[in-house]
Amino acid sequence: DIQMTQSPSSVSASLGDRVTMTCRASQDISSWLAWYQQKPGKAPKVLIYAASNLQSGVPSRFSGSGSGTDFTLTITSLQPEDVATYYCQQANSFPYTFGQGTTLEI
C-alpha cells in the first residue's frame, strides 16, 4: 500500500498569514493527489484534485502543487473559517490511502 505522510501534524498561524503544509507519498503517484478539509463533526470536503486543480466553489486562496512523491497545500491570507484538519489522499492505485492529517489552528 502507498503510505501518505503529512507534516506538520499541527500548525498555528495568524489571520492573514500564508500557511503551507506538505504530503509525501511512499512511492511515485504522479499527480493523483487530492486535498480535503474537514471541520469537526463534518465529512471531509475536497479542495484540490489532481495535485493542483481547484474544486469548483473553493476559494482561490487555496492552492496545491507537486508531483511524484512530494506535494504542498498552500493557504494564502488565512481566514477564521479555515480552522480545520487537512488530509491528502492518493488516487494513483488501490487501496486509496489518506494521510494522518494536519490540524490548522489560529
Add this chain to the structure above:
Amino acid sequence: QLQLQESGPGLVKASETLSLTCSVSGDSVSSSNYYWGWIRQSPGKGPEWIGNIYHSGSTYYNRSLKSRLTMSVDTSKNQFSLTLSSVTAADTAIYYCASCSTSCIFWASWGQGTLVTVSS
C-alpha cells in the same frame, strides 16, 4: 446536486455483522457517471478507504477488509450497501458513503457519516 445519507445501527456486538445503507438522491445509483464508495474514520485518525462499487456491481475492496466485506447496489431503492462481518473493536468508526466520478480521482460528494460502535 447529489446527496447521500447513511443509515444503520449505531451499535454492533463484537463478532457480529455490521450493515449500512446509503440512500442516494439527486441522481440514480444506476448512473454510469459515478462510483459509489465507503470510507471510515476512527476517532482522531485519518480516513480509511473501504471500497468502491459501480452500478454494474463491479467492486474494488481494500484488501485489508476484503475477506469480511461485501458491497451491493439496490437500484429499486436507489441505495447501495455495505456489510462487514466478524467485527471487532477496531471497526469502531464513523462510516461515510461517498461518490466519485468514473475516474475516481477524488471523492466529490459525501454523506454526513454515521458512528458505528462495536461493543464487547
